[in-house]
Amino acid sequence: MPRSLDGLVLAPVADQAPGQVGTRTRFTYHEKDGEIWAEYAGGDVVRGHLVGTRDGDRLDFRYVQLRQDGTTASGHCVSTVVELPDGRVRLEETWEWESRPGSGTSVVEQIAAGVEQVTAHDS
Numbered sequence: 001m002p003r004s005l006d007g008l009v010l011a012p013v014a015d016q017a018p019g020q021v022g023t024r025t026r027f028t029y030h031e032k033d034g035e036i037w038a039e040y041a042g043g044d045v046v047r048g049h050l051v052g053t054r055d056g057d058r059l060d061f062r063y064v065q066l067r068q069d070g071t072t073a074s075g076h077c078v079s080t081v082v083e084l085p086d087g088r089v090r091l092e093e094t095w096e097w098e099s100r101p102g103s104g105t106s107v108v109e110q111i112a113a114g115v116e117q118v119t120a121h122d123s
Contacts (some may be wrong), residue, residue, distance in 0.1 A: 005029040010108040
């Protein structure tokens with residue numbers, strides 16, 4: 001079984017367009033019995049959530065987010081889980097907005113333990 005994502009904090013390696021996730025966005029992942037979910041925030045994103053499934057090294061999830069300008073957006077993403085040589089996890093993502101036109105690819109990588117503390121927002 002591939003390495004669990006449960007409890008891992010990941011961040012994008014590059015900024016996307018304004019109003020989207022960027023290098024200041026942090027994702028906190030959870031995983032149990034083939035289900036995955038995460039909370040995310042930072043940069044242009046005030047609060048975001050994703051939920052989906054995992055089958056081996058493939059994630060398939062939907063996401064929704066609230067942006068700094070008060071607008072919301074949602075979409076679909078398929079990711080491949082890759083283990084990096086240093087033991088950290090990388091997700092190679094292909095995504096598409098469902099709430100508006102647009103699609104693309106992105107990469108998020110695990111933040112090394114002890115490098116950064118992430119504070120959870122109240123639900």
